[in-house]
Amino acid sequence: MNFLATKFKTLLLLALLGGLTFQCEKKEDNQDTVTVAALAAIFSSAGDCTVNAPPRASINTFTTAITANGSATITQTGTVPIVAHKNAALKLTAKNNTAVAFSGGSASILVYKSSSCPLSSPTTSGFTTTIASDNSGFTDSFLLSGSGSITFTTAGDYYIFIYAQPSKGQTANLSYTVTNL
Numbered sequence: 556m557n558f559l560a561t562k563f564k565t566l567l568l569l570a571l572l573g574g575l576t577f578q579c580e581k582k583e584d585n586q587d588t589v590t591v592a593a594l595a596a597i598f599s600s601a602g603d604c605t606v607n608a609p610p611r612a613s614i615n616t617f618t619t620a621i622t623a624n625g626s627a628t629i630t631q632t633g634t635v636p637i638v639a640h641k642n643a644a645l646k647l648t649a650k651n652n653t654a655v656a657f658s659g660g661s662a663s664i665l666v667y668k669s670s671s672c673p674l675s676s677p678t679t680s681g682f683t684t685t686i687a688s689d690n691s692g693f694t695d696s697f698l699l700s701g702s703g704s705i706t707f708t709t710a711g712d713y714y715i716f717i718y719a720q721p722s723k724g725q726t727a728n729l730s731y732t733v734t735n736l
Contacts, residue, residue: 604644604672606716608665609694613673614642614718623647623655626732629717641727645715649682649707653735655715658702660726662719663692666705670712677716681709693718699729 606614621629623645641662645655657664664686665677677695679688684705689698696718697703705715719725 604674606674607676608718611693621645623731623733626730628730629727641719641721643717643727645731647733648712650710650735651708652706653733654704654706656702656704656732657699658730660729661698661700662717662725662727662729663689664697664699665693665695665716665718667714667716668711669714674714674716681711682707
């Protein structure tokens, strides 16, 4: 019986010490910081470029702009979350008569006169194009079908935003050639 009483006292003493230890422990509640960091990681990325493409709400593209230079092929550089539409963005500083020729696919093309993201309003001035105007998807957009070009008549910084909807047979994988940079 004495053995059982000793065990009980030892257990009670350990429980009291454990309870006091937990009461004296300094708690650092950084749950808010962890939550904010997790949300920031989910809803942003290093290449994030918000694009205003009326009449739709702003598109959060998760796209890194490609600096247009010479000839290259654009592969999909971003995907619009949820709808899985493909997109890409070409950034260039155009001179008068700088031309960008596209080939190899179809997509909506929007041009922005801007030196950095976010891209607020597409423009239809400062350039001429052989790409057909098409406002069925976006206001002030052009529908590339196979090939076409944009020739800048006003020098400045521009973004060419390419938006493809696979359900319509479109692709953001296009070849481009820039001349007179």
